[in-house]
Amino acid sequence: MSFTPSEFWKNFRLGTELSISGNFIYNGLYSFDLMQHFYYEDEAFEFLYNISVGIERLQKICVVLIEHNERTNQEDFEVSLISHNHDDLNIRIEKHKNINLGKTHKKLLSLLAKFYKSSRYEMYQMQSVFQPNQAKSELIRFIEESLDIKISTEMLGCSSNEFRIKKFIGKTIGKFCKEYYQIVKEECHRLGIFTYEIASESKAFKIFMSEKYDFSEERIIQKEILKHLIQNDLPKNFKNYIDSEPPLELEFCNVNYYIDYLFSFHKEYTIKGEIEELYTEIDNVKERLEYFKYLGNPDVRFEEEE
Structure with a gap:
């Protein structure tokens, strides 16, 4: 089957772009899920950066599929896509499609547009030392006004990033994903292409097909697997393999402290220090590391005889 350059561009290049957009949105939501509170400026930045890039790229896919045709001046059209204004891109889409966005969604779009245009560069400016971090402040203000709550950013007594907040952020961002992805599907059906496939x-896939915008299900699955492994009889070969190396003598002051590390390992460095200290007491660390290569390796089946 042969394609014209325009068809190949829309069918395959934009298909890859759709996956990239979803990856950015996923990464942004996951970074927000890992935020324990609202103290650190870099965590707010990571969330806003990923979401702003992901939504912008999704908007541009819609613009291309809606506006571009055989009469389009390609050079002028591509120049028009060099924009980071989420509000303007949404207006271009709304000229052709009805998008069901409320005031909260429009407010978030404007926040993302401002962040990407100016706030993300604020720390390169000397005057930034005389005012609170704008990106974090505006994100907090958006959440406070939307949920009618007060968020503290003081080191002592800093507000937790509660599940209610995570659910709200996921639902709000999910609205953009649903509305814009629906437009992508409609335009693909009109054009006879398959850009929408994920x-x-x-x-x-989680973002556009499953339409899941928080990580509560993944947390439950992790805990179900952990519970299964702890309570059920494991394969004999696996048990023998586990018993072939002694466990480290961890302090074990709080069981949930260690379980939490399994789910969010890059957020906690104290346990890493504890493990590194215990490794200094092991005669052959290389041998122990070799032993661990087989745990969690899906190509190794302990259920087999050999």
Whole structure:
């Protein structure tokens, strides 16, 4: 089957772009899920950056599929896509499609547009030392006004990033994903192309196909697996393999402290220091590391005889 350059561009290049968009949105939501509170400026930045890029790229896919045709001046059209204004891109889409966005969604779009245009560069400016971090402040203000709550950013007594907040952020961002992805599907059907298809093992599948915008299900699955492994009889070969190396003598002052590390390992460095200290007491660390290569390796089946 042969394609014109325009068809190949829309069918395949934009298909890859759709996955990239979903990956950015996934990464942004996951970074927000890992935020324990609202003290650190870099965590707010990471969330806003990923979401702003992901939504912008999704908007541009819609613009291309809606506006571009055989009469389009390609050079002028591509120049028009060099924009980071989420509000303007949404207006271009709304000229052709009805998008069901409320005031909260429009407010978030404006926040993302401002962040990407100016706030993300504020720390390169000397005057930034005389005022609170704008990106974090505006994100907090958006959440406070939307949920009618007060968020403290003081080191002592800093407000927790509660599940209610995570759910709200996920639902709000999910609205953009649903509305824009629906437009992508409609335009693909009109044009007879398959840009909307998403690989089932990708991050983007969770965003566009599963329409899941928080990580509560993944947390439950992790805990169900952990519970199963702890309570059930494990394969004999696996048990023998586990018993072939002694466990480290961890302090074990709080069981949930260690379990939490399994789910959010890059957020906690105290346990890493504890493990590194215990490793200094092991005669052959290289041998122990070799032993661990087989745990969690899906190509190794302990259920087999050999």
